[in-house]
Amino acid sequence: MSPVEMNLEARFDAYVAEEKKIEPKDWMPDAYRKTLIRQISQHAHSEIVGMLPEGNWISRAPSLKRKAILLAKVQDEAGHGLYLYSAAETLGVTREQMLDDLHTGKAKYSSIFNYPTLTWADMGAVGWLVDGAAIMNQVPLCKCSYGPYARAMVRVCKEESFHQRQGFQVMLNLAQGTPEQKAMAQDALNRWWWPSLMMFGPNDSDSPHSAQSMKWNIKRFSNDELRQRFVDMTVPQAELLGLTIPDSDLRWNEERGHYDFGEIQWEEFYNVIKGNGPCNKERLAARVKAHEDGAWVREAANAYAQKQQAKKTNATTHAA
Amino acid sequence: MSSTQHEWPLWEVFIRSRQGLGHKHAGSLHAADAEMAIQNARDVYTRRQEGVSIWVVPADAIAASSPDDKEVMFDPANDKVYRHPTFYKLPDEVNNM
Numbered sequence A: 001m002s003p004v005e006m007n008l009e010a011r012f013d014a015y016v017a018e019e020k021k022i023e024p025k026d027w028m029p030d031a032y033r034k035t036l037i038r039q040i041s042q043h044a045h046s047e048i049v050g051m052l053p054e055g056n057w058i059s060r061a062p063s064l065k066r067k068a069i070l071l072a073k074v075q076d077e078a079g080h081g082l083y084l085y086s087a088a089e090t091l092g093v094t095r096e097q098m099l100d101d102l103h104t105g106k107a108k109y110s111s112i113f114n115y116p117t118l119t120w121a122d123m124g125a126v127g128w129l130v131d132g133a134a135i136m137n138q139v140p141l142c143k144c145s146y147g148p149y150a151r152a153m154v155r156v157c158k159e160e161s162f163h164q165r166q167g168f169q170v171m172l173n174l175a176q177g178t179p180e181q182k183a184m185a186q187d188a189l190n191r192w193w194w195p196s197l198m199m200f201g202p203n204d205s206d207s208p209h210s211a212q213s214m215k216w217n218i219k220r221f222s223n224d225e226l227r228q229r230f231v232d233m234t235v236p237q238a239e240l241l242g243l244t245i246p247d248s249d250l251r252w253n254e255e256r257g258h259y260d261f262g263e264i265q266w267e268e269f270y271n272v273i274k275g276n277g278p279c280n281k282e283r284l285a286a287r288v289k290a291h292e293d294g295a296w297v298r299e300a301a302n303a304y305a306q307k308q309q310a311k312k313t314n315a316t317t318h319a320a
Numbered sequence B: 001m002s003s004t005q006h007e008w009p010l011w012e013v014f015i016r017s018r019q020g021l022g023h024k025h026a027g028s029l030h031a032a033d034a035e036m037a038i039q040n041a042r043d044v045y046t047r048r049q050e051g052v053s054i055w056v057v058p059a060d061a062i063a064a065s066s067p068d069d070k071e072v073m074f075d076p077a078n079d080k081v082y083r084h085p086t087f088y089k090l091p092d093e094v095n096n097m
Ligand SMILES: [Fe+2]
Pocket: A047, A076, A077, A080, A156, A160
């Protein structure tokens, strides 16, 4: 590194340490840029792939009201993906490149979306737990040091709370319904609980990049801190529903002032990340197909725009 | 590769949140032309009545000051404190001026 660059980097570090924001054209270390591109694009991919498990139930929602709510939620997730792709583009990566990385399997997305949504109760569990965990992760990002990411997250967070509330309401209705409906809700909780805890990422001791991200004010709280908060918040909600969290080690720890909970099965987590989850292939295939099926629309729109442009140019030349 | 295979151009989106306020930058999006950019901006940025008017501008049509010029551009205003009303100490009797 040249002395000039060292100076720039020192200034950058001091600036970020003062809680100031970095904007697209400002000087930033290469590693900061790369970390952000990776994180924001993965986040965008998660929003987009995240539409699939819920999209699965739009045509089978139990009422018109539920169908409209689910449609609105899935549309929001599309919006979240788009805010985030544009935020990533301010760092110099193209949309095409990001989509390419997703479609070739080079880029990752949240592994939670590789689980199937088997019953209507899964729409409740996903909103309540998956969106709930996402909110826990996303709220601190509203204060992250990179301006466009922080601003995108403010919009996202405003919209997320409806997602979690509608999910909880689905669970509540089922939990207060017939014994079969309650059993369906319990089954959904059983299947979504552990994958939701995995959404916070590996334990702090196995999370090598966290320290740098914390120093850069991209990350504010450690994986384990956020996971603990999620557990503490969710246990009373499950009690209110009259449902049982599938963890025999779960109990209130008076001394710590937090719930203790069981060991997470990390082999499962890494196995799903590696591509061996129940739905990895299906999810990716659905995204690739959507992209390929849309190719003619993108081309037609471009051709139309060019034709209109040519007409306009012609008109002005003739007028002149 | 034909030009139709290239990705749609990038547009910056500005939204007037309510009558009486200026348009404010909301974000950006891709669209083939201005009409589509406005349509997409409506779907992406105003799903909850966040706006009453939308501007879209091709991103490459925006000229911007450079961050490297920040000091040259904006620091000279720093020592002109007499441009602020608080610079003038007046008798208490005219305190509401
Ligand atoms: Fe989202």
